[in-house]
Amino acid sequence: MTAVTDPGTAAARATDAILEDTLRGTARGIVVDSPPGAGKSTLVVRAALELASAGRPLMVVAQTNAQVDDLVVRLAEKAPGLPVGRLHSSDSDPYDKVLDGLDNVRKSAKAADLAGLDIVISTAAKWAHVKNVEPWGHAIVDEAYQMRSDALLAVAGLFERALFVGDPGQLDPFSIVGADQWAGLSYDPSASAVSTLLAHNPELPQHRLPVSWRLPASAAPLVSQAFYPYTPFRSGTDHGDRRLSFGVPSDGSGPDRVLDEAAESGWGLLELPARHTPRTDPEAVRAVALVVRRLLDRGGAATSERGPGPVPVTADRVAVGTAHRDQAAAVRAALAELGVTGVAVDTANRLQGREFDVTVVLHPLSGRPDATAFHLETGRLCVLASRHRHACVVVCREGVADLLDEHPSTEPVQLGVTVKFPDGWEANHAVLAHLAEHRVHWAP
């Protein structure tokens, strides 16, 4: 294959190869690795539609109800007449009310009611309860790297062949109890579905989407180098294709200066004085809230390849990412105090798969006296640093680089477990080194 310079062409070639394998290949499984914002959902929708139009009914497995509903809506946009089944739980409010407005979507808590539809979509948890049905010929498993091996075990009997799509750089699935006893076994139930699948079927074709359409040209090289060192990808847009500007000039405060830096370069680090703090560091939390407040007050506007003119950056285009739930709750409270509503504030786990114009991140290691495996986890930082289309502002206490040097990763080595590269320690250093070039000191 000749080198492709145009990102659109490169992405199209990769997609064609995946669809070729899916529709005409003989392998029982196909694995697609997708970096952040590389058009994973678009691929899932397209593969589903092509399979359905080839007269091959299929099931789609996603991980959360929000992901399922999102896929149903996207399918309906592309093919309004196609019969789609939404299998849901029997809880109250099991699906997004938007689905009630779609004529082609049939919703039921029983798989039998949806028999014969071209596409049936549900969560892995719901599929696991489906019994005594004729297996589907095809399945698409979305976010397969976030699915646990035991969840795949529960649903794999429902299909003959499957396309597994996911992002290997995001957070690994976890269990709330120790699972060391099975570490190193090919079917370790706490490992990701893809690692079990490939351990047992190493011959399966594996593809990769090469272009991130979400990440701007300022972010793709860093995220690619820091988190995907052996499977590089690039940005679909170039420097200058995207611009972030403000209607109100800077007032010279820390939050304003860091916003200007981020608008200019795509990254901004607001560094507070070094200090050991509780997890919900009041100063850092307030700094995060202030940055968001100023971003909205100053009339941020984003220009991108999507439209001719600048689009206002409204609250729903902004997100705050944290490591812990109590931190998210503290930021929400601080934002409410400043009168800001509508901004998504959540942990890395819950921001996975979502996209915003600007993100503000409370650094997982900020103010900590130690660096545990949880805080060093590569996927956590990767999720937090790859949700934005325009700019990312990180709020952090000084001294994280020293903290990292004092806490090299010391996880026990488990025999038979594939070592993941890069480790969180190295990825954290890479990101910090880059952020240091966009640093704004501020003592609130």
Place this chain on the structure above:
Amino acid sequence: MSLISTLARLEAVDSGRAQPLATVRHRHLTGSPLVLVPLTTAGEAGAPLGALVGTDRAAPRLLVVAQPRDRDLRFAFLAELAEAVLPHIEAYADAVEPAERTEVDPETGKKVKVEVELCSDAAQLIVPGRAGIDFVRLLGRSMRFRRTAEDDPDTPYPAPARVPLLGRWLTHYGERARVPGSSLLLAATDLLNRHWATGQSSLEDQHLGALLAWVDPPDGESGAVAALRAELERDRAGQLVCPPAGPATDPAFDNRLLAPAIERYDRARTALAAAEDGLDADTRLGELSDAEREIRSLLAAVMLPTWDAVWRGLDLLRELPEGARAEDRWTRDRWSFTGHRDRVRAGEPPQPRRDDAVTAAQKLASRETAQAQLEAQEALDDPLVLAGRRLAGEAFLGEVTEVEMAYSESKRPSPRPLVTVRTDERPHLGERTKVYRSLDGRPQTAEFVRYAAGSAHAEPGDTVHLVLRITDRMGRSKEPAPGSVPEPGDRIAWTLFEHDQRGGPKLPDPEDTPWTHGGPPGAAVAGGGPAEQPDPVTAEDIL
């Protein structure tokens, strides 16, 4: 570590005494637990050195391997251990009560109730620390696949009759100990650490002597000083006054006392073998038993302090009343015990070396359920644990100020009363967040509707009013059942976590393991794949 346990640790440092983390005992203790204090030989994994075992604190049974590398002596030790442990287990296996269990009828596929036996109590095993639990597991693994002369008359080194059976039981206990909240096999340090916070690190908390020094310091002495003494103090001969709780021994003990004693024993054995006549043999036999007696008394001296410490820990724990739901978890331990008894009686083979894919997934799922259930039950049983959850925003205590009747919008409207709750806590509530309260021992669900007027921008510490909508447990009629709706003035603890756990989905049978997980176990072998073979002997293996 949660905020409240950090606070408790700080208070412990400040006061010099461990601080309570619980007001009730969250683990069941039986009337007569079997305490086992094992020791292992340094440098040889799984070579037992000795043990104290028994149910009577005044009369431990001392078991010793005088020469740990001698396989015959090791088997004799294991046979003796089987004689000490198995009668205790078997005593519980025969006392049964009738019980019901739901099973799937293989012909109709329907769920039916089956009358079965349930052991009315189960044998409980207590070891000093976590390393002791690992050692029980290791002993189990090393014994359960042994062949006795009865199993196979041609086996070159037959194991004593009851050793494989002990291995199966210890394996079961070791595996059960991994289930959160189970009490079949417990470590004294885990028990104490669950109920008290010390002023030392969690690593130091694994030292039973130091831990007890914090929980129950000698009169007039601070826990920190007593703990330091427990860790470091040595007598004039350089031996630790508070020997480690094992199974590993102190190197100073190994080098200065144990090694010379074992050497003397070895010499006496060689001399006995070389004895030329009866009289000579008699004298040398006397020397041999002297040497053995010396090893026994040395080992007894390092195990007895631990033995006493375990019992002292149990005494301290028995002072706490048992949590209301601990009994419920113990019943599950009894089911586990009964299940293993039945498998042994049915002549099933020992537990496999590794779990297959389906078994591993099932175990993980049931342990996750058990963990979530344990956390919820401990909070419901114990106001101090609930306080920790309240501090973390996962529960709150509030007084009902107003109840407004409302109905669902459906053809047959059901009651959905709106309850206003006054609280000065800050639970992490979002729109439609579900909250639960305990109503007659079972959970009732409500959902968060909104903050009442003026509460949205309250400062921390201010009182806020929350509006909740009750959604279940009010009966089928239009009017809610009496007592099912809170009334103004009620003080209620609401939790954001569920009280009960739903079981996970049914997994395929092992013989239906899907292709993604390697297909059915054994298929790879039958299909010519890599069978499980022992590693080949290489030139580097010195045996």
